[in-house]
Amino acid sequence: MDEQNKNLFLATALSFVVILVWFVLFPPPEQPPEDPNAPVAVEGQPPVATGDVAAAPTAAPGTAPAQPDAEADTKDAPRVALSTDRLEGSISLVGGRIDDLRLKDYRVTIEEDSEIVQFLSPVGSENPYYALYGWAPGAGLQFDDVPGANTEWRVETGETLGLNAPVILRWDSPTGLIFRRSIAIDENYMFSVTQSVENPGQDTVSLAPYGILARHGEPQDLKNFFILHEGALQMTDGILEMTDYSDMPDLDVDSGERAPALTQQVTEGGWVGFTDHYWMSVLIPQQGSGFSSVIKYEPNRDIYQSRAMMPTITLAAGQTQQVTTQLFAGAKEWETIRAYEKSGIDGFINSIDWGWFSFLTKPIFTALHWLNAAIGNMGWAIIGLTLLIKAILFPLAYKSYVSMAKMKELQPEMEKIKERAGDDREKLQKEMMALYKKEKVNPASGCLPILLQIPIFFSLYKVIFVTLELRHAAWLGPFNDLSAPDPTSIFNLFGIFPWAGPEAGSILALVFIGILPLLLGISMWLQQKLNPAPTDPTQQMIFAWMPWVFMFMLGGFASGLVVYWIANNTITFTQQYLIMRSQGFKPDILGNIKASFKKAEKPETK
Numbered sequence: 001m002d003e004q005n006k007n008l009f010l011a012t013a014l015s016f017v018v019i020l021v022w023f024v025l026f027p028p029p030e031q032p033p034e035d036p037n038a039p040v041a042v043e044g045q046p047p048v049a050t051g052d053v054a055a056a057p058t059a060a061p062g063t064a065p066a067q068p069d070a071e072a073d074t075k076d077a078p079r080v081a082l083s084t085d086r087l088e089g090s091i092s093l094v095g096g097r098i099d100d101l102r103l104k105d106y107r108v109t110i111e112e113d114s115e116i117v118q119f120l121s122p123v124g125s126e127n128p129y130y131a132l133y134g135w136a137p138g139a140g141l142q143f144d145d146v147p148g149a150n151t152e153w154r155v156e157t158g159e160t161l162g163l164n165a166p167v168i169l170r171w172d173s174p175t176g177l178i179f180r181r182s183i184a185i186d187e188n189y190m191f192s193v194t195q196s197v198e199n200p201g202q203d204t205v206s207l208a209p210y211g212i213l214a215r216h217g218e219p220q221d222l223k224n225f226f227i228l229h230e231g232a233l234q235m236t237d238g239i240l241e242m243t244d245y246s247d248m249p250d251l252d253v254d255s256g257e258r259a260p261a262l263t264q265q266v267t268e269g270g271w272v273g274f275t276d277h278y279w280m281s282v283l284i285p286q287q288g289s290g291f292s293s294v295i296k297y298e299p300n301r302d303i304y305q306s307r308a309m310m311p312t313i314t315l316a317a318g319q320t321q322q323v324t325t326q327l328f329a330g331a332k333e334w335e336t337i338r339a340y341e342k343s344g345i346d347g348f349i350n351s352i353d354w355g356w357f358s359f360l361t362k363p364i365f366t367a368l369h370w371l372n373a374a375i376g377n378m379g380w381a382i383i384g385l386t387l388l389i390k391a392i393l394f395p396l397a398y399k400s401y402v403s404m405a406k407m408k409e410l411q412p413e414m415e416k417i418k419e420r421a422g423d424d425r426e427k428l429q430k431e432m433m434a435l436y437k438k439e440k441v442n443p444a445s446g447c448l449p450i451l452l453q454i455p456i457f458f459s460l461y462k463v464i465f466v467t468l469e470l471r472h473a474a475w476l477g478p479f480n481d482l483s484a485p486d487p488t489s490i491f492n493l494f495g496i497f498p499w500a501g502p503e504a505g506s507i508l509a510l511v512f513i514g515i516l517p518l519l520l521g522i523s524m525w526l527q528q529k530l531n532p533a534p535t536d537p538t539q540q541m542i543f544a545w546m547p548w549v550f551m552f553m554l555g556g557f558a559s560g561l562v563v564y565w566i567a568n569n570t571i572t573f574t575q576q577y578l579i580m581r582s583q584g585f586k587p588d589i590l591g592n593i594k595a596s597f598k599k600a601e602k603p604e605t606k
Contacts, residue, residue, distance in 0.1 A: 072150045074099060075124030080167050081160040084185060087330070091161060092122060096153045096169050096181050098191065099123070099130030101329055103279070110472050110481050119279055120329060128216040131281065131327050133181065133193055138206030138312050145175045146207055156180065163187055176201045189330025190340065196322035199315045208312040209323045211283045215304045218245050219276050228466055229353045232295040232306055233282065234272045236264040240350050248297040248304055261296035269346040272306045275332070278468045280351055283308040284326040287344050332468050334369060353466050360459035365467055372469070378482055379475025382560055385460075386567040390575070393452060397572075401579040406441045453568070464560045475563065479516075482560030486514030513555045516562040521551030523569035530576050 072094050079090040082101070089100040101120035108114045120129050135146040147153070151171055158167035166184035173179065178198040185191050195209045222230055222245065231244040241264065243251070251260035264270070266285075272293040273282030285291045285308050292309040313321050328340070332352055341348035354361045367388060371381035390397070413435060421428035436442070464470050464483060474480040478487050524547035554562055 073124035074122040074130075077122070080155060080158070080169075082162070082185070083160055084163050084187065086188060087185070089120065091167070091183065093153045093155070093169070095132050095134075095149045095151055096147070096171075096183075097122070097130045097132045097149075098183070098193075098327065098329065099128070099132075103331055106278075106331060107472075117279070120281070123216070127220060129214070129281075131191075131211065131213050131283070131329065133195055133209070133211050133325070135179070135195070135197065136208040136210060136309070136312075138208060138314075140203055140205040141175070141207055145173050145177065147171045147173070147179050147181075149212075153181065161185060175205075177205070188333075188336050189328055191327040191329065192324060193327060194322055194324040196320060197313075197315060198320040199317060202317050204314060204316045206312050206314050208310060209325075210307060210309045211285075211325045211327070213273055213281050213283060213306045215274060217302050218304075221277070223277055225465075227355070227462060228277060230276055231274065232272070232304070233275050233280075233351060234262075234264050234293050234295060234306075235270040235347050235350070236266050236293060237268050237270060238347060240347060242353075243295055245304060248295065249299060251295070251297065260299070261294055264293040266291050266293050271345065271348070272308055273328070274304070274306060275351060275353070277466075278332055278471055279330065280328065280332050282328040282351065284328065284345055285310060286324060287346060334365065334467065334469060353462075355459075355462045355466075357455055357459045357462065360455060361462050364456075364459050365463045365469075368463065369469060372473075377475065378470065378473035378560070379479065379563055382464075382482070382563050383567045386564055386571060389456060390568070390571045394575070396452065397575055398579060401576045402583055403442055404576070405580040405583040406439060410435065410439060410441065457565075460564055461557075461561050464558045464564075470558070470560055473560070475559075479559055479563075482563070483558050485556050486516040486559045486562065488514040488516070513552065514559075516559055516566065517551045517555040519566050520554060520562055520569070521547045523566050523573065524550060527569050527573045527576070530573065530580070 074092040074094045074097060077092040077094040079092055079100070082089045082091060086104050088102050088104060091097065092099050099120055099122040101118075103117040103119055106117045108117060120131070121127055122130060132149050134148040134151070137143055137146050153169040153171050156168045156170040158165060161167045161183055163185065166182055169181040169183070171179045176199075178200065180194075180196045180198075182194040182196070183191060184194075193211070197207065199205060219230070224230075224246070229242045229244065231242065231246075232248060234241040234243075241262075243262065249260055251262045264272075267290045269287040270291075270293055271282050271284040272295065273280065275282075283306065290311060292307075294305075294307040294309065296305045296307070297303070298305065308325065310323055310325075313323075315321055326345075330336075334349075334352065337351060338349050350358075364385070368378075368381055368385050371384045371388075372378050375381050375384060414432065417431045417435065418428060421431060470483040472480070473482045475482055481487075528543060528547065554565065
């Protein structure tokens, strides 16, 4: 039994250490940078212009071009209203930017009167974040001949952008080119932006359409937690590249004169944008066509950018051409994103950060989502998921608990062997192994279910922390946000009184823990009472402290994760108790508890 407990403890501790060290020391390999000036090769078309279109706004017609960093304040610019069942906001006529967007279905906090989430904001506000579109000039054109970031558009069609109610903007260039921008939106978060150009003149011209997402500074609510990706996303022909905000200033560049940038050449399908914890903005050029995907950082302005640069088009006299780009701007809802992927957006479901254990996190979330839809409560869905996982692992658990029951029966014989061997460790090991062989018992068999539980635990932690569906998800009583730590403590009498407990992460929150961490510690402690205490004093001390260490350690974790662990411990305890009784062994739980209290009161002396 001494050897069994040692193996159990070592397996658990080492598994945690290995997984954590692996995440820190061996991040996913970075893709080699490509030449940011490399053109997109498309048969029958000239290469794209290589100018820095991401920072090349134009001035109004009749004036000199604006400098790259002279971006207009659009907070008070003339606007077109935007309203759907799920979104509200406006589009600036300066630059034709989508720069004011609020998510009606989501509030900043769980309070009913809390403000709805402001997702995109114009230049001049506290945290500018917006999408803009334009054209890079090619042969026969200058920058003031094409619309850019500061171009003043006029409304040609439409008053309010809404479902089945697109808006068309128009701008006439000094050279006579006519530019239109048609903006439509679906019932969720997908915009369709069609840029067209008409050439009524006599000369052939070349120009390249582009879309840009720009964010001034890092997000205010940046988590900076290793388990979550926050920053740029680039899907390039089935390969997803993720770059954190903190890593974008260090991107490789082709020369010291250019801003840090990383370019991927897309040939078949892809998208580029930014993702936060729960929200995302992504530019999606037409799938099946090539484009240049760029992420970059402007250090002098502290602006993060992602850019989709489409191939140059050649426009003969009298011709009109158009390019349509989609823009996803909204919440990372699993069902919504999956529907967009099914409609043809390659790998879009991977915009949710499933992590390295995606082979576990994806099915775990799918099961959790299905259970939540069936039950109507995410807390009970987590408990239902726990039951499902335990049912799947039951064959292994059964073998483990049968072996542990046999080990309990052999404990008197093992004590006799220990007395005979004395301090002779070699003799002790030989006689123990002989006993195991004779009784056909494997002392290490109890480790396998625990080893399987570790990746499942990490995967569920990832799911609960990352997915939007757990945000502000209520369970019962005071537990109205399963993505947040337990809100109860002795200060509010474990949720009976309406006031809040200590702030999560504070010293008081660690000392005066909530009811869920307390139940976790008790469930682990009771589970231990089904097993005999190890004979080694050091191991006895470690095992005695383990439930209470975990209790305080998980006190600041998402309450949904603690609910899972409590349910897991309770089901494990029940399974083990019933299986051990079926093998003829009746665990004396009360006796073990009384013995542990007596031992705590009167420590053994030699």
